[in-house]
Amino acid sequence: MQAVIDVAAMPGTDAGEKIKNAIDELPSPGGGVLDATGLTGDQFIHETLLINKPVKLILGAAAYKYDSGVVGPTAVFKIGRNFVLEGAGRDLTRMEMLSSGVIFKFLDTWPYDRGKLQFSVEFVELLGNGLKASVLDSLLPKASPGEHVGFNEGLIRIEHNRIRDFLATAIMIGRSKQIFKIRQNHFSNNRGSVFTDDNADGLIEANEFVSRDEQDASAPGAEHQPQVEVMGPNVRVVGNKFTKSPSTVSTRPDLVIAPAKSNSVGGFLWVAENRFSSTRVAPAAELPA
DSSP states (O other), X not given: OOEEEEGXXXXXXXXXXXXXXXXHHSOTTTOEEEEETTOOEEEEEOSOEEEOSOEEEEEOSEEEEEOOOSSSOEEEEEESXXXXXXXXXXXXXXXEESSSEEEEEEOTTOOXXXXXXXXXXXXXXXXXXXXXXXXXXXXXXXXXXXXXXXXXXXXXXXXXXXXXXXXXXXXXXXXXXXXXXXXXXXXXXXXXXXXXXXXXXXXXXXXXXXXXXXXXXXXXXXXXXXXXXXXXXXXXXXXXXXXXXXXXXXXXXXXXXXXXXXXXXXXXXXXXXXXXXEOOOOOGGGSOO
16 A cells, blocks of 8 residues: 655645655655645745655645745756656646746656656646746656657656746657657647657647747747647647737747657657637738728
């Protein structure tokens, strides 16, 4: 039976300290479940949390605000073992950046488990607050560029979240050993939403992407990146909706398919049943009489 710890009952002056102490309390190497549903309202995390054993963290109706208090990018979670983050719903649970950096940073020493769910974030609002921040910056690298993977190699899931206001590409996926699934999320007002590097394997399905609201294309950091940029050959982009923000001045494409690198492993890139639209309302002078 998995160990279950009530995070609210742990010692600590803020949510970050309570979660850290709860992780330390879990047995090693088995890990367990951290129930943080007793923490509600505004909660604060000031130091990076190290996931060094398998952890399932369950959050309740709360807004978790990360402020490192230091200059330069840092991480909310550094992940070295399997980690599941589950919220109460994207209208109830929020993870908010008050400092630049990344929410989930994967360590190169992470041992991956064949056929197991390795990382999942679900039912959470992830908020960048217009900072140069991102949700996820990479997955574990393959041993070699041409290494093949299968669906039994480990799974990464990012599903049923709201992801908005990141002034960097929100999800950066490199050449990875795992299969990723990015499904049924709502992305809005990000500089870019998803980038997959050469030889990444996975699925981008049934998401909604709303482009960054750029009223001044010359403003610093305002340049619009593609909402999804994929480099083949093993990615499926299916059933997504792409929408331009009403006031955006960008003419950049929403979806870009980049050429594979010369040492790419063979495979396929599948793009199907996506919808593209605009919410822009034409000024009165442009409307027909």
